[in-house]
Amino acid sequence: MPNHYEVWGVTMLKKNITKASMLTFADRNRIYILFIVVFLFMTLFAPRFFNVFNLTTIMRTMAMNATVAIGFTVILIIGQIDFTIGTVITLSGIIGLGLKEYIGFGGSVPVAILAGGLIGLINGLLVAKAKINSFIVTLGMMTILQGAIYTFTGGNTISLSSEDAFAVSDWLSDMIFPLITPRILITIVLVTAASIFMKKTRTGRNFYMIGGNKHTAWLAGINTDKYTISAFILSGVTAAVGGVFFAMESAAATLNMGTSSLMYVISAAIIGGTAMSGGKGGVFNSFVAILMLDVLYNGIILFGLGNEVKIFIAGFILASVVLYEAFAIYKHEKVIGQRPELLKELELQNAQK
Amino acid sequence: MEKTKLSDATDEGIRQIDTRATSVNLFSKLMHYAGIYAVALMFLLIGIVLQGLGIINSFLTTQNLLNILDAVSMLGIVAVGMAFVTYSGQYADLSVPTTMALTGIVAVQMLKYGFFPALIAAVAAGLVVGIINAVAVGKYKANPIIWTLAVNYVTLGVIRLVWVNKQIYPDMIAKTQRASDLFDSIYRLRFFNKIALPLLMLVVLVFILNFIMKKTKYGMQLKMTGAAQKAAKFSGINTERVIGTAFIICALTATVAGLTITSLSRVGAWYNGTGYDFKAVTAIVIGGMTLAGGRGSIVGVLGGVLIIGLMNNIMTLLGVGTFSQDMIRGFIFILVVGINAKSLRSMGRDDA
Amino acid sequence: MKKIGIILFSLLFMLAATGFVFAGGASEENTVADAGNLEASLAVDVSILKAADGQALIKLGGAERVVPARPADPSALPEEDPLHWWDMEFAGEITNKQNIPESPADGAIGKKITMIVHGDHPWTTACTNGAQKVADAYSMDLKIQSPNWDLAVQNQMIDQAINERPDMILLIPLDAKTALQQARKINKAGIPLILFNMLPEAAAMDYAIAWTGPDDFGQMRKLARVFADKLGKTGGVAYVQHAPGGSPYFARSWGPISELAQYAPDIKVLDKQAPGFEADKTMQLVSDWLTRFGNDLTGIFAADDSAQALGIIEALKKAGREDVVVVAAGNSKVGMDLIKDGGLYAITYQTAEGDGALAVKTAADWFNGLDIAAITNIPQHIITPADVENFYPPQW
Structure with missing residues (x-):
């Protein structure tokens, strides 16, 4: 009988609290605890951290990567990897702004998102049908897209300077109520919908099953190819959504605006508890992890510290999380095949001697 | 595509049980026997044909072929070392870029005490990173990609914290002109006025590492570990040590590459080596080493490195623009690896 | 336990609520100008400062710069025609300045300046060193931030700077074109802005007091x-x-x-x-x-x-x-x-220290109520083996 249960993705404890159950509680909710610790630390010590403007700034920064992380988390859950997210962000931004002149945002934004989906589809087909390792497919695709972006734009940053483009840009970045701008709202809605979908629907649960054990999932009648392809499409679409709205808010799309997102999102997903091996984690966890990292980075800037500190701390947190997880499995594997009751007997015998 | 039975399955019993698709085409046979050198040969032929048609000139000259080798020697050094990590089933070591930067900047800093202390310090720095990776991935089975990524971040942070975002110059740090000149010559020394030291180092490393991988007990254990880690463990192989050693080898070759790139660029800086992680993975995988581990060879990886060099050379000679080169490179990468995987599968060698 | 979760979340909520209440109080603190400040500021002589290469820190260039008339449609000209690049080369020569704040003309001493650069590089280090030297001469409070070449982070830093309301923002935009929306945002917040080093596209210049930097x-x-x-x-x-x-x-x-x-x-x-x-x-x-x-x-x-x-x-x-x-x-x-x-x-x-120094110097001039040019260039010179010794040691 497990002594914990879940409410909205947060693991809760039942009445009988033991040391073991507390540890499980801490382990299951570690990203929430980490977030609260970082947030409280910054609130107490970082200058000018805790006020509406700054918190909104954090939310704005979070918006793109949090959207991108939705699809990427699903990719990790099914046990694959997608290196194209960075270039898809850039591509969608460029398409979204570049075509605006001809078909307006009403046309260009869907086209940009479709392009992201199309790249996801190609990735998915190559992984599921041609059975090439996703590490290779997406690495190759990343190179192709990078070249395509440069060729397509001729090295030019795309920007908009018409009044209606500014109107859209300002609308996306203005607060509608505290902490929330339309772009943040879009992100939150998408994250919430995706978390509910992944946790509460059968289709969503099936992704976990594939990641846990692809073969078993296939035997259980799940069309693993279809799920793999849809995961890649989802990843392409969310990366495109994140990219195109960010570009619209900035009224410009640079040729490397997505580059830093790749490592950022991977780190966040892992810190959030999603495993590279698949079958574990959640969209909401990744969201909280991104928020945590952004709070951290924001605080570091407010302290007046440089990027070297930021890189070091980010690496340190990532390394600790990976080592912590690996160590837990290591300890678990060490006792596989051992009979604790026999060991106890042995201990007793030794004690009697 | 002709459909034949498994050509090289000698055991009748296996042939009957194995019901996987066994379509073998000419290309997959070629790939099977000649490995990636089939593709390398193809590129060489393309080059020769283009030269014959007069579209490009002086492709098949000693100078040009040496240029190709020179250009990829540093990549080769990184790739043959990282191949051990891939071979052991641990995908890749993404901490290579900052290992290169770290060893380079440490060496430059230690030039103050002379050339050889600098080399020793660089190797020590490389070993530290290697051992950290070895313990975490080998012993505690941390996910190699994420772990080495994290190490990459931490090392980068350390370099930038210690050297406060500065780059340092060998000729300003070295006390004696000799130390500075020796350091400068790591990249620039040439034998017979033709063969550069990095190229020589690559050839030597290929010989040594190929010997280790194919002829020694450790190599056999590595293959077993890469192909089936659990089975290897239960058959008494110390897989922890085997995987750990692979990471240390990788860190050491990265050290060699780090010294070379620092000598070439005459600055110790945190950004030296950027991009070598994915470049090396590309070379390794094109070279026929599968990410699943336990398959491929150092000689194959060298073939992959040569293909990258040939490809870049031919494209530049043709006057293909930088950006189109990227697209073509990515496309060929997926294609070659895809065909390789497919031919392995169709020969019943792989079920992935 | 459910209670723990509830308590933690309500705690956070309470914190957030108090934050909103006090939100307005965090900003808006103006340095009080006393009468002698302007005179003291005008008396500061920055021309004696030296860069690491032994050259004077602040040198002005641009004397030989000739601005041709803008062709009707530069992009229609072939790329080999110098005028094809008019919009990129001479951005800011034709401007339509919008909502530019008035100079307080109360002296540069004691002013708070936030400088946002583009990323970490040895060049940037030299540039910020130069800026710091001038800021020290004027006793200005200079805060330097670097987004590490990341647009999202630079936008965040701009938001943070707007939130802190310094007396002036100095910005190296990451890209000529991203500068526009960034400049608009700062302009809308009513904070004086000087762009430097990276020449932005013309429209962005409308929202900045001035631009300083190399004529690339x-x-x-x-x-x-x-x-x-x-x-x-x-x-x-x-x-x-x-x-x-x-x-x-x-x-x-x-x-x-x-x-x-x-x-x-x-x-x-x-x-x-x-x-x-x-x-x-x-x-x-x-x-x-x-x-x-x-x-x-x-x-x-x-x-x-x-x-x-x-x-x-x-x-x-x-x-x-x-x-x-x-x-x-x-x-x-x-x-x-x-x-x-x-x-x-x-x-x-191309003096790196001088680049940063000139931006701060221009800001100081503006605080002192002096007239400043819309575009100021650092000097140009081609170093050849003949005169390399005069420019040694290098700045980075």
């Missing part, structure tokens, strides 16, 4: 002329380009190409490629060029005088083609050393 196109044209003279106005040249996505990519290849099309039309453009800032990749590229073009290749124009220049020179040495003339944009130690060694023929003198 201009100095590339100058370098191109020195290059052509050395080549005897004939031969074939290849261009190693800057990384795409930014004005240097255009200024450092199309600048010289369009200049040479007029100044030395006999010089042929053989190829142009962007191998990135890696010595080994550049070396491979140049080796391949030497194979491809043979003796037709007589000159190489590089966008970077450190890694790219090193790669070029290694490739030339290997092929025994030291006769090829190499010039490069930039002013690093590696480049200066290469000039001394004789591998490189010319580089551009």
Whole structure:
């Protein structure tokens, strides 16, 4: 009988609290605890951290990567990897702004998102049908897209300077109520919908099953190819959504605006508890992890510290999380095949001697 | 595509049980026997044909072929070392870029005490990173990609914290002109006025590492570990040590590459080596080493490195623009690896 | 336990609520100007400051800059025509300034300035050193932030700076075109803005008080002329380009190409490629060029005088083609050393410390109520083996 249960993705404890159950509680909710610790630390010590403007700034920064992380988390859950997210962000931004002149945002934004989906589809087909390792497919695709972006734009940053483009840009970045701008709202809605979908629907649960054990999932009648392809499409679409709205808010799309997102999102997903091996984690966890990292980075800037500190701390947190997880499995594997009751007997015998 | 039975399955019993698709085409046979050198040969032929048609000139000259080798020697050094990590089933070591930067900047800093202390310090720095990776991935089975990524971040942070975002110059740090000149010559020394030291180092490393991988007990254990880690463990192989050693080898070759790139660029800086992680993975995988581990060879990886060099050379000679080169490179990468995987599968060698 | 979760979340909620209540109080603190401040500020003499290379820290250039009339539609002209690049080269010459704050004219001493650069680089370190020297001379409170070449982070820093309400924001935009929305945002918040180093597109200049920095196109044209003279106005040249996505990519290849099309039309453009800032990749590229073009290749124009220049020179040495003339944009130690060694023929003198210093000096002038030009350039000079010693030691 497990002594914990879940409410909205947060693991809760039942009445009988033991040391073991507390540890499980801490382990299951570690990203929430980490977030609260970082947030409280910054609130107490970082200058000018805790006020509406700054918190909104954090939310704005979070918006793109949090959207991108939705699809990427699903990719990790099914046990694959997608290196194209960075270039898809850039591509969608460029398409979204570049075509605006001809078909307006009403046309260009869907086209940009479709392009992201199309790249996801190609990735998915190559992984599921041609059975090439996703590490290779997406690495190759990343190179192709990078070249395509440069060729397509001729090295030019795309920007908009018409009044209606500014109107859209300002609308996306203005607060509608505290902490929330339309772009943040879009992100939150998408994250919430995706978390509910992944946790509460059968289709969503099936992704976990594939990641846990692809073969078993296939035997259980799940069309693993279809799920793999849809995961890649989802990843392409969310990366495109994140990219195109960010570009619209900035009224410009640079040729490397997505580059830093790749490592950022991977780190966040892992810190959030999603495993590279698949079958574990959640969209909401990744969201909280991104928020945590952004709070951290924001605080570091407010302290007046440089990027070297930021890189070091980010690496340190990532390394600790990976080592912590690996160590837990290591300890678990060490006792596989051992009979604790026999060991106890042995201990007793030794004690009697 | 002709459909034949498994050509090289000698055991009748296996042939009957194995019901996987066994379509073998000419290309997959070629790939099977000649490995990636089939593709390398193809590129060489393309080059020769283009030269014959007069579209490009002086492709098949000693100078040009040496240029190709020179250009990829540093990549080769990184790739043959990282191949051990891939071979052991641990995908890749993404901490290579900052290992290169770290060893380079440490060496430059230690030039103050002379050339050889600098080399020793660089190797020590490389070993530290290697051992950290070895313990975490080998012993505690941390996910190699994420772990080495994290190490990459931490090392980068350390370099930038210690050297406060500065780059340092060998000729300003070295006390004696000799130390500075020796350091400068790591990249620039040439034998017979033709063969550069990095190229020589690559050839030597290929010989040594190929010997280790194919002829020694450790190599056999590595293959077993890469192909089936659990089975290897239960058959008494110390897989922890085997995987750990692979990471240390990788860190050491990265050290060699780090010294070379620092000598070439005459600055110790945190950004030296950027991009070598994915470049090396590309070379390794094109070279026929599968990410699943336990398959491929150092000689194959060298073939992959040569293909990258040939490809870049031919494209530049043709006057293909930088950006189109990227697209073509990515496309060929997926294609070659895809065909390789497919031919392995169709020969019943792989079920992935 | 459910309660723990509830308690933690309500705690957070309470914190958030108090935050909103006090939100307004965090900002809006103005330095009180006393009467003597302006006089004291005007008395500060920054012309005695020296940069690391022994040159005066603040030197003005741009005297020789000639601004031609803008053609009706520059983009319709061929790329080889210098006027095709008018909008990029002379951005800010025609402006329609919007909502520019009035100078308080109460003296620069004690002012709070936030400087946001583009990313970490030895150049940036030198630049911020220069800025700091001037800020110290005026006792200004200078806060420097670096977004590490990440647009999202730079936007965040701008938001944070707006939130803190400094007396002035100095910004190196990450890209000529992203500058527009950033400048608008700062302008809307009513904070004076000076852009520097990276020349943004014209529309962004409408929202800034001024721009200071190098005339990249201009100095590339100058370098191109020195290059052509050395080549005897004939031969074939290849261009190693800057990384795409930014004005240097255009200024450092199309600048010289369009200049040479007029100044030395006999010089042929053989190829142009962007191998990135890696010595080994550049070396491979140049080796391949030497194979491809043979003796037709007589000159190489590089966008970077450190890694790219090193790669070029290694490739030339290997092929025994030291006769090829190499010039490069930039002013690093590696480049200066290469000039001394004789591998490189010319580089551009572009003071990094002076770049940052000029921006702060312009800000100080504005606080002092002086008239400031919309565009101020740092001086241009082409360093050749003849005068490299005068510019030694390098700043980075």
